[in-house]
Amino acid sequence: MELAFWLWTSPFSNESLGLFRTIKELGFDCVELPIEDLAIVDGEKVKAVLDDEGLEATVCGAFGPGRDLSSDDPAVVAATLDYIKGCLDLCNEVGAGFFAGPMYAEVGKARQLPPEERLAEWNRSVENLRKVSIEAEARNLEIAIEAINRFESDMVNLTEDSLRMMRAVDHPATKVMIDTFHMTIEEASMGDAIRAAGDDLIHVQVSENHRGVTGTGLTPWGDFRDALADINYDGKVVIESFTPENRDLAGAVCIWKKFTETQDEFAAQGLQFLHSLFDHQAAEKSKSSCLVG
Numbered sequence: 001m002e003l004a005f006w007l008w009t010s011p012f013s014n015e016s017l018g019l020f021r022t023i024k025e026l027g028f029d030c031v032e033l034p035i036e037d038l039a040i041v042d043g044e045k046v047k048a049v050l051d052d053e054g055l056e057a058t059v060c061g062a063f064g065p066g067r068d069l070s071s072d073d074p075a076v077v078a079a080t081l082d083y084i085k086g087c088l089d090l091c092n093e094v095g096a097g098f099f100a101g102p103m104y105a106e107v108g109k110a111r112q113l114p115p116e117e118r119l120a121e122w123n124r125s126v127e128n129l130r131k132v133s134i135e136a137e138a139r140n141l142e143i144a145i146e147a148i149n150r151f152e153s154d155m156v157n158l159t160e161d162s163l164r165m166m167r168a169v170d171h172p173a174t175k176v177m178i179d180t181f182h183m184t185i186e187e188a189s190m191g192d193a194i195r196a197a198g199d200d201l202i203h204v205q206v207s208e209n210h211r212g213v214t215g216t217g218l219t220p221w222g223d224f225r226d227a228l229a230d231i232n233y234d235g236k237v238v239i240e241s242f243t244p245e246n247r248d249l250a251g252a253v254c255i256w257k258k259f260t261e262t263q264d265e266f267a268a269q270g271l272q273f274l275h276s277l278f279d280h281q282a283a284e285k286s287k288s289s290c291l292v293g
Helices: 021-027 043-053 074-093 115-138 160-169 180-186 190-200 222-231 247-253 261-290
Strands: 003-005 029-035 056-061 098-099 144-145 174-179 199-207 237-239
Touching: 021 043, 029 074, 043 056, 043 074, 056 074, 056 222, 074 098, 074 115, 098 199, 115 144, 115 160, 115 174, 144 160, 144 199, 144 247, 160 174, 160 190, 174 180, 180 199, 190 199, 190 222, 222 261, 237 261
Parallel strands: 003 029, 003 237, 029 056, 056 098, 098 144, 144 174, 174 199, 199 237
Antiparallel strands: none
16 A cells, blocks of 8 residues: 655655655555655665665656646647656656646646637647656556546546546557545546546545545445455556645645544555455455355
8 A cells, every 4th residue: 555745744855755664664655745846855875775665666847827738838748748857767766657637737726618629638648648648658658648637627526537548648648547525526436437537447536425534424435445445457457636734735735633543544445444444355256256166
């Protein structure tokens, strides 16, 4: 199981590396690095500490103001492409096999648009994601397109949308990811969405419908688990939530309170739930095998 760094701090930087030991001691084997500012992250240093602690890493992007592949401003697109290329280089440096996130447009663009404007933005995103995919392939990487909820984007809200974008990009390095928080807002069936993604699903983020500890909300975890088994998903599952201590980050994701006394407790409880969820599935499979035998 994996843990996203935003649970403790933002932005992730070289000064954050001491938390890797805590993450390992809590029982995680991988950590997700959310990259807000490449200038404060040294990939070689990060990799050295990861290796010391016996951790693997994945990398996700932060697409706030000024990072927008759907923009009609060439300068904005160029800056966004440069940022993504830097993140792809970081993936290589830390040993991550893909770059993840809602990289098609600036997060927060949720508007009523005339159809022709919406199509123009979509086409610009597709064209620029094809460039990103070419850059990823050159580094032996993939990209994972993330659907996010309607309050954060008007472009890609459903797994079906991310798959449609993947097919439009039409490049072998282009894949999709899911985030259960967004899915509980948008999907009619979490299980059906996961099964539709199938082999194109390369990354999974989990969070409760209220962004709290996994297993304490309304998420249909049984459907989630069973659907992943049906598609033989063997990638990472990362707990993603956020610290209310960083006011800018807390404001962006609307988290105004702590869900547990400490963020360590949040991580430990979430991990315990996920282990029980998947251990139960393994036990049921074992029972079935015995009955069949």
